[in-house]
Amino acid sequence: MTQLLWQKPGVKVDERIQRFLAGEDVILDREFFLFDIEASRAHAEGLQQIGILTGEELDGIKRELSVLAEDFRAGRFVLDEQFEDGHSAIEARLIERLGDTGRRIHTGRSRNDQVLVATRLWLKDRLARVAALCRESAEVALARATAEASLPIPGYTHLQRAMVSSGGMWWAAWAEGFIDDAVRARDTLAWVDANPLGSAAGYGVNLPLARDHTTQALGFGRMQVAATYAQLSRGKFEMGAIDALGAALLDVRRLAWDLSLFTSAEFGFVALPAEYTTGSSIMPNKRNPDVVELMRASYSAVAAARTEIEQLLSLPSGYHRDLQFSKGAIFHAFGRGLGALELLPDLLRNLEWRPERMRAALDPSMYATDLAVDLARQGMPFRDAYKQAADPARWAEGDPEASLASRVSPGAAGDLRLDVLQRRLDALQ
Numbered sequence: 500m501t502q503l504l505w506q507k508p509g510v511k512v513d514e515r516i517q518r519f520l521a522g523e524d525v526i527l528d529r530e531f532f533l534f535d536i537e538a539s540r541a542h543a544e545g546l547q548q549i550g551i552l553t554g555e556e557l558d559g560i561k562r563e564l565s566v567l568a569e570d571f572r573a574g575r576f577v578l579d580e581q582f583e584d585g586h587s588a589i590e591a592r593l594i595e596r597l598g599d600t601g602r603r604i605h606t607g608r609s610r611n612d613q614v615l616v617a618t619r620l621w622l623k624d625r626l627a628r629v630a631a632l633c634r635e636s637a638e639v640a641l642a643r644a645t646a647e648a649s650l651p652i653p654g655y656t657h658l659q660r661a662m663v664s665s666g667g668m669w670w671a672a673w674a675e676g677f678i679d680d681a682v683r684a685r686d687t688l689a690w691v692d693a694n695p696l697g698s699a700a701g702y703g704v705n706l707p708l709a710r711d712h713t714t715q716a717l718g719f720g721r722m723q724v725a726a727t728y729a730q731l732s733r734g735k736f737e738m739g740a741i742d743a744l745g746a747a748l749l750d751v752r753r754l755a756w757d758l759s760l761f762t763s764a765e766f767g768f769v770a771l772p773a774e775y776t777t778g779s780s781i782m783p784n785k786r787n788p789d790v791v792e793l794m795r796a797s798y799s800a801v802a803a804a805r806t807e808i809e810q811l812l813s814l815p816s817g818y819h820r821d822l823q824f825s826k827g828a829i830f831h832a833f834g835r836g837l838g839a840l841e842l843l844p845d846l847l848r849n850l851e852w853r854p855e856r857m858r859a860a861l862d863p864s865m866y867a868t869d870l871a872v873d874l875a876r877q878g879m880p881f882r883d884a885y886k887q888a889a890d891p892a893r894w895a896e897g898d899p900e901a902s903l904a905s906r907v908s909p910g911a912a913g914d915l916r917l918d919v920l921q922r923r924l925d926a927l928q
């Protein structure tokens with residue numbers, strides 16, 4: 500390992516302890532590295548503005564940071580165990596290339612605010628992706644709700660046949676769900692859009708740091724003002740972001756459940772695109788919906804990450820090394836979550852209905868509710884109408900299209916109000 504930044508003379512470094520302290524940190528910091536470099540650039544600009552760096556020194560630092568970013572992207576610079584973490588690696592590189600100028604970069608900054616700002620930029624990037632993918636999924640669902648508005652689909656409660664539903668209603672449900680999820684991700688992004696850089700170790704520094712500049716240069720919506728709160732928000736903001744991701748993944752989980760049921764031979768309502776299915780290593784007859792199942796399972800990583808961070812946050816104020824473990828949690832949760840969301844729009848675009856199978860699954864009982872409400876509309880008290888309609892002798896083969904057309908309560912098949920959803924979706928662009 501390169502010389503530790505905080506090495507004290509006379510204290511020997513124990514390898515096992517170093518390994519425990521660093522853990523997988525240096526590997527995880529690869530995720531955040533480019534953001535750390537970007538924040539280092541903004542910090543250096545700020546230092547030049549308050550006279551700590553000359554213009555020439557700033558130019559050198561900016562140049563070397565760009566080269567480092569390029570080398571990292573191209574794989575010429577590898578962030579590995581020779582460094583304690585990504586932060587030390589940036590400083591070591593600047594010192595190696597620029598000598599004393601590099602030794603000035605850490606003026607007025609701590610790794611505590613450095614890791615905060617890099618993570619914050621990473622979270623913003625991932626939340627923007629969540630919002631975009633939810634929006635795209637909602638778009639597909641809404642288009643199919645329009646196209647398949649009058650396609651009869653059996654509607655279930657308790658997994659028992661309940662009422663006639665429609666393509667319009669099934670798709671509109673996911674459209675509105677993913678619009679909500681996109682709004683949630685966007686609002687959460689705005690909530691975490693606060694710059695912690697310049698809070699230093701959590702207690703500020705005796706320099707008039709150019710925090711307004713770094714806030715604006717890094718594209719933050721606001722400065723996270725209270726230096727000590729910046730540390731309190733570590734983990735808390737991560738949990739907010741995970742919750743936003745989780746809302747989307749919960750919808751994905753239920754949607755995946757529908758598809759895994761609907762593709763079974765027992766239902767046979769849906770055919771998945773061939774590339775979304777896999778074969779069995781032993782049973783030559785199988786086409787399995789593995790993709791849909793892994794999409795369904797992805798929420799577990801999100802829930803686990805939330806729990807992991809929540810457990811870490813049992814701390815008094817100020818920085819604590821415990822918080823280092825929050826990085827692996829968000830990385831894992833967003834990796835799994837975005838992996839599932841990325842496949843969703845195409846899956847929705849390409850799944851095919853089997854209309855004849857769905858029609859065959861509509862039985863006379865599924866019109867009983869329509870009948871009860873019809874009788875009530877004609878003046879019979881609903882409780883009496885309900886009793887009459889419960890009598891199987893009154894059930895007959897129904898007309899699914901007519902049932903759907905008559906379902907005029909707003910949001911039901913006869914009055915889907917997709918225009919309202921479309922306006923909410925358009926407002927997200």
Ligand code: ARG
Pocket residue numbers: 524584610611614818820822823824826
């Ligand atoms: N790897 C550390 C983390 O993620 C960086 C901050 C280290 N700060 C400290 N005071 N030891 O929290």
